[in-house]
Amino acid sequence: MSYLDITHELYKEVALTPQPGLCCITSPEKSLPGLTVPDVMREMNYGCGATVHFGDLNSKETVLYVGVGGGLEALQFAYFTRQPQSVIAVDRVPEMLIKAQANFKLAADLNKWFNPDFIKLVQGDALNLPVESESVDVAAQNCLFNIFKENDLTKALTEMHRALKPGGRLYIADSITTQQIPERLRQDERLRAMCLSGALTYQQYVDKIIGAGFGTIEIRSRRPFRILDKRRYQLPENILLESLELVAYKNPVPNDGACVFAGETVIYFGSEDFYDDGKGHTIQRDIPLPVCQKTAQNLRALNHEDLVITEPTFHYAGGGCC
Incomplete structure (x- = not known):
């Protein structure tokens, strides 16, 4: 059987x-x-x-x-x-x-x-x-x-x-x-x-x-x-x-990989009104922005002193970008 x-x-x-x-x-x-x-x-x-x-x-x-x-x-x-x-x-x-x-x-x-x-x-x-x-x-x-x-x-x-x-x-x-x-x-x-x-x-x-x-x-x-x-x-x-x-x-998988949102969030707290990473992500100062895992990884790699990227919470409530 x-x-x-x-x-x-x-x-x-x-x-x-x-x-x-x-x-x-x-x-x-x-x-x-x-x-x-x-x-x-x-x-x-x-x-x-x-x-x-x-x-x-x-x-x-x-x-x-x-x-x-x-x-x-x-x-x-x-x-x-x-x-x-x-x-x-x-x-x-x-x-x-x-x-x-x-x-x-x-x-x-x-x-x-x-x-x-x-x-x-x-x-x-x-x-x-x-x-x-x-x-x-x-x-x-x-x-x-x-x-x-x-x-x-x-x-x-x-x-x-x-x-x-x-x-x-x-x-x-x-x-x-x-x-x-x-x-x-x-x-x-x-x-x-x-x-x-x-x-x-x-x-x-x-x-x-x-x-x-x-x-x-x-x-x-x-x-x-x-x-x-x-x-x-x-x-x-x-x-x-x-x-x-x-x-x-059901949308196409991007060339750089799927967008997986697992609760990671980026916060910018620098002197400017916003931070632009040059890859399509504009992060308003002091406003938490949920991001997908590949964007979180890319932002961590910058080691920017005015950015904090949190670890996954495995709870995503929307409002993010990839």
């Missing part, structure tokens, strides 16, 4: 019998006016973060959500779109689709504004998405891609890129590792299906997204998620897994 078949069987099990402890959201569920979430959706929210970034969304967009789970995030996306079939929710596991459909009927009973027709449920595979090229504005996945082995991860990211319109956005919440996971654990297909052994490091993960053709990446959040316990897994030391939330934009 392949690792994808084992994953399929695991999520068939948790569709039929919800397991709230399978994954855990590491940030509190955000409330929205007029949205009541059925309890079963919370129990089946098998993610490691959040992909619904409320300040980014509007009613004119079509959303592709891959790996529907209990339907909580698909419901949250539908809160913003509120148009027939404006959220396309894809899942490989028929039992999960059936459960999500039942959950959306419960949500309709609790929310007068919601119609289950807002969400189109489709059986399909992340490696061969059942949508046309350049047909969606937003694509999202929560704690799914870390399950894939390297070649399949490349394929899944390429499929998301294909489905997005130019300028479209890929929302990801996924687990990453702070150190390499031993190969014997990576080969444990059950652990991989449980999002515990397939994780890449931060840089490996970001490089994969850039390799799929995304030219701008914003790191929205990076925080602790789980521990691979040295006693339970016979390791020399504990391995920390982290939850990474990011947004990747």
Whole structure:
């Protein structure tokens, strides 16, 4: 049985019998006016973060959500779109689709504004998405891609890129590792299906997204998620897994590399009103300016006494330049 078949069987099990402890959201569920979430959706929210970034969304967009789970995030996306079939929710596991459909009927009973027709449920595979090229504005996945082995991860990211319109956005919440996971654990297909052994490091993960053709990446959040316990897994030391939330934009990768915003900021405090680095960046005196990682690196190399460039916070809230 392949690792994808084992994953399929695991999520068939948790569709039929919800397991709230399978994954855990590491940030509190955000409330929205007029949205009541059925309890079963919370129990089946098998993610490691959040992909619904409320300040980014509007009613004119079509959303592709891959790996529907209990339907909580698909419901949250539908809160913003509120148009027939404006959220396309894809899942490989028929039992999960059936459960999500039942959950959306419960949500309709609790929310007068919601119609289950807002969400189109489709059986399909992340490696061969059942949508046309350049047909969606937003694509999202929560704690799914870390399950894939390297070649399949490349394929899944390429499929998301294909489905997005130019300028479209890929929302990801996924687990990453702070150190390499031993190969014997990576080969444990059950652990991989449980999002515990397939994780890449931060840089490996970001490089994969850039390799799929995304030219701008914003790191929205990076925080602790789980521990691979040295006693339970016979390791020399504990391995920390982290939850990474990011947004990747379908725009061309610049010749000098992708723009990755990870919370670095430059502050100029010299005698002039502004500082011009000669490469298109004008920095107003005393006004913090978020910058991408390659710009931060270039500015550090100047060793300018009137510039301070902060270290990455891995939390980017916008307003920067590259």
